[in-house]
Amino acid sequence: MSFDFDRVVDRTVGNAEKYALRQKLFGTEDLLPMWVADMDIETPPCIVEAVQKRAAHPIYGYEEVPQSAFDAQIAWMKKRHGLSIQREWMFYSHSVVTTINTAIHAFTKPGEKVVVQTPIYPPFMHTVTQNGRHILRNPLKRSEKGDYTFDFDDLRSKIDADTKLLLLCSPHNPVGRVWSREELQALADICLEHDIKVVADEIHSDLVYAPHRHTPFSSLSEAAANITVTAIGPGKTFNVAGLAISTVVVQNEAMRERFSTAYERIHFAQGNVFAHAGFEAAYSQGEAWLEALLVHLQKNSAKLEALCRRHSEKIRFVPPQGTYLAWLDCSGMDLGNRELRRFFIEEAALGLSPGTSFGKEGSGYMRLNFAVPSSVMDDAIAQLDLALSNFGEYGL
Numbered sequence: 001m002s003f004d005f006d007r008v009v010d011r012t013v014g015n016a017e018k019y020a021l022r023q024k025l026f027g028t029e030d031l032l033p034m035w036v037a038d039m040d041i042e043t044p045p046c047i048v049e050a051v052q053k054r055a056a057h058p059i060y061g062y063e064e065v066p067q068s069a070f071d072a073q074i075a076w077m078k079k080r081h082g083l084s085i086q087r088e089w090m091f092y093s094h095s096v097v098t099t100i101n102t103a104i105h106a107f108t109k110p111g112e113k114v115v116v117q118t119p120i121y122p123p124f125m126h127t128v129t130q131n132g133r134h135i136l137r138n139p140l141k142r143s144e145k146g147d148y149t150f151d152f153d154d155l156r157s158k159i160d161a162d163t164k165l166l167l168l169c170s171p172h173n174p175v176g177r178v179w180s181r182e183e184l185q186a187l188a189d190i191c192l193e194h195d196i197k198v199v200a201d202e203i204h205s206d207l208v209y210a211p212h213r214h215t216p217f218s219s220l221s222e223a224a225a226n227i228t229v230t231a232i233g234p235g236k237t238f239n240v241a242g243l244a245i246s247t248v249v250v251q252n253e254a255m256r257e258r259f260s261t262a263y264e265r266i267h268f269a270q271g272n273v274f275a276h277a278g279f280e281a282a283y284s285q286g287e288a289w290l291e292a293l294l295v296h297l298q299k300n301s302a303k304l305e306a307l308c309r310r311h312s313e314k315i316r317f318v319p320p321q322g323t324y325l326a327w328l329d330c331s332g333m334d335l336g337n338r339e340l341r342r343f344f345i346e347e348a349a350l351g352l353s354p355g356t357s358f359g360k361e362g363s364g365y366m367r368l369n370f371a372v373p374s375s376v377m378d379d380a381i382a383q384l385d386l387a388l389s390n391f392g393e394y395g396l
């Protein structure tokens with residue numbers, strides 16, 4: 001079966017965040033928005049059809065997440081990630097960020113510390129501080145070549161008796177790392193030694209490029225599973241963030257009880273009837289689409305890599321091992337962050353996420369979302385190519 005990843009769908013007609021906020025964020029509507037992490041690529045036909053079918057039934061009342069939907073996700077996790085999950089370990093959640101908030105409430109008290117590995121998806125920081133907990137900042141370590149890894153020495157030197165939780169982003173947004181089993185094991189060893197629980201945000205885990213393989217944190221060992229809350233869902237994989245559905249897996253019974261207490265207080269309820277239908281269709285019928293999508297995304301990533309190679313003295317880019325997010329090292333342009341942002345908006349007409357929104361370690365970086373149809377990617381490359389060629393030449 002073939003899928004069309006080249007079709008451009010007009011998202012300006014709706015209220016798509018990526019487009020609707022252009023004026024507010026960039027001061028103009030006249031740019032290509034490549035920021036928020038959803039795709040400008042159509043949601044798979046199997047999901048669209050399932051949602052349409054559900055919509056045809058004229059009662060949209062309260063509805064349980066169907067057992068068959070959870071079963072489909074359980075089978076998916078086993079097949080694609082080798083992870084065995086039992087239904088009774090699972091919770092429905094409308095949002096991974098809400099899951100993180102819930103886990104912070106369940107496993108920490110105000111004033112305690114939560115490890116955050118910067119640069120990082122911004123809500124990892126906000127959820128900690130907004131709940132009156134402290135961020136224990138453990139920045140990723142960057143090599144000369146631009147690769148990132150964990151900084152275990154820094155982490156060990158900072159952990160104290162108040163350190164209770166670590167927020168793991170795997171694969172990592174924004175740097176695109178798919179953590180190796182060895183890296184995750186070393187992290188698990190530290191957490192186990194210091195009685196630190198882990199929220200493993202694995203929302204990007206299906207978007208991984210061969211030869212890399214996602215290792216679920218809870219699959220490392222029984223001991224690791226016993227300290228882990230895992231967040232997974234179809235939002236990124238199948239471009240259904242707007243359906244607002246994900247799941248939480250908590251294997252350890254005592255942890256599940258604590259999580260459940262915080263969860264009940266918030267009243268997640270059963271979620272949205274259309275999300276139920278889309279969720280089940282995604283995990284039971286979406287695999288061929290995902291395989292084709294990964295090929296398409298890699299082509300876009302390769303185009304960007306070629307562009308950056310041409311302008312390597314200005315922009316450096318290590319292709320992501322997972323996610324559709326490119327972490328562009330623009331330090332060679334030697335601009336302040338404000339000027340760098342202005343360059344992308346005004347000279348390249350591209351709306352990217354500024355690196356500093358992921359923490360101060362993102363200074364000099366921009367994040368570009370390349371989950372777009374081929375022609376849009378070609379436009380973005382051409383715009384950036386011209387802007388980079390002019391940069392320096394005309395004193396821009």
Ligand SMILES: Cc1ncc(COP(=O)(O)O)c(C=O)c1O
Nearest residue numbers: 037095096097098121173201203
């Ligand atoms: C790592 C990560 N976690 C969570 C989310 C958001 O998930 P949700 O919309 O389910 O809250 C994102 C979105 O970009 C993300 O990149």
